[in-house]
Amino acid sequence: MDTSIKILIVDDFATMRRILKNILKQLGFKNLVEADDGTTAWEVLEGQGIDLVISDWNMPKMTGLELLKKVRASDTYKTVPFLMVTAEAQKQNVIEAVQAGVSNYVVKPFTAEAISDKLEKILK
Amino acid sequence: MDVKLVNPFINATINVLETMAFMNVNAGKPYLKMDSMAVGDVSGLLGLTGIANGTIAVTFEEKCILTIVSNMFGETMSELNDEIGDAVGELTNMISGQARRELEGMGKVFKAAIPSVITGKNHSIVHYSEGPKIAIPFNTDDGDFTIEVCFE
Numbered sequence: 001m002d003t004s005i006k007i008l009i010v011d012d013f014a015t016m017r018r019i020l021k022n023i024l025k026q027l028g029f030k031n032l033v034e035a036d037d038g039t040t041a042w043e044v045l046e047g048q049g050i051d052l053v054i055s056d057w058n059m060p061k062m063t064g065l066e067l068l069k070k071v072r073a074s075d076t077y078k079t080v081p082f083l084m085v086t087a088e089a090q091k092q093n094v095i096e097a098v099q100a101g102v103s104n105y106v107v108k109p110f111t112a113e114a115i116s117d118k119l120e121k122i123l124k
Numbered sequence: 125m126d127v128k129l130v131n132p133f134i135n136a137t138i139n140v141l142e143t144m145a146f147m148n149v150n151a152g153k154p155y156l157k158m159d160s161m162a163v164g165d166v167s168g169l170l171g172l173t174g175i176a177n178g179t180i181a182v183t184f185e186e187k188c189i190l191t192i193v194s195n196m197f198g199e200t201m202s203e204l205n206d207e208i209g210d211a212v213g214e215l216t217n218m219i220s221g222q223a224r225r226e227l228e229g230m231g232k233v234f235k236a237a238i239p240s241v242i243t244g245k246n247h248s249i250v251h252y253s254e255g256p257k258i259a260i261p262f263n264t265d266d267g268d269f270t271i272e273v274c275f276e
Contacts, residue, residue, distance in 0.1 A: 012238075013210055013211075013213060013214040013217070014207065014210050015193075015196070015207070015210045015211040015213075015214040016214055018197060019144070019196060019197070022197070022198060058217070058236075058238065060238070086221070087217050087218045087220065087221025087222070088221060089221055089222070089224070089225040090224060090225060090228045090233065091228065107221070107225075108140075108144075108217075108218045108221060108222075109139060109140045109143035109144045109218050109222070110143065110144075111143060
């Protein structure tokens with residue numbers, strides 16, 4: 001995996017951003033930025049060169065699904081890999097995310113190995 | 125209240141704590157809780173809507189939640205603060221998500237609201253519905269916590 005890429009972590013809970021940052025740092029990723037909702041994430045995406053988005057689903061202002069749809073509808077960012085990390089694990093959620101173009105999906109709670117496996121699949 | 129709604133929350137609680145905080149968690153005997161006084165020092169509360177409306181609450185003793193969050197972060201947490209409150213909200217969210225996944229397998233679909241967190245000794249937990257409150261105590265090597273499930 002190319003660990004020099006810039007990863008945007010989006011979650012309204014600072015706890016989850018911190019856990020994901022710890023895991024990503026352990027995997028060798030150093031170029032990490034954060035946002036606490038979809039709206040802020042979109043601003044970060046437009047302002048910086050982001051190579052991968054890791055996003056929660058349920059967030060205020062703009063949900064992870066809405067962010068994903070906006071990314072996929074954008075000429076500039078539509079190919080950016082998008083990993084959904086969410087507690088929303090019902091079938092309909094997964095179907096909606098796949099239809100919207102999610103690159104992969106991790107259900108909370110998760111292990112560091114689960115994140116690593118999904119990233120390897122996305123970034124290979 | 126359908127008692128079949130309770131087991132998925134017990135299973136989800138054990139799974140979330142074991143996976144995210146590497147804790148061995150043992151469930152005690154469920155009981156009917158008659159008052160609104162929280163058993164713990166910090167609580168997460170989350171509303172659910174679907175085939176029935178209700179709430180779940182997760183309330184932690186201080187020592188227990190400090191150990192849980194220390195394990196989640198990989199660093200020692202020594203006081204109840206905003207970081208602990210945020211972690212309780214996320215734990216409540218994950219327990220809800222896991223339980224709703226199991227409930228969906230039973231044909232019972234629920235949607236969840238965003239959790240709220242209450243901190244402080246002797247606080248109250250006010251459930252949104254008027255149904256019976258089923259409390260399930262859990263113990264760990266580092267203190268106890270309780271979940272409350274209340275559906276109309």
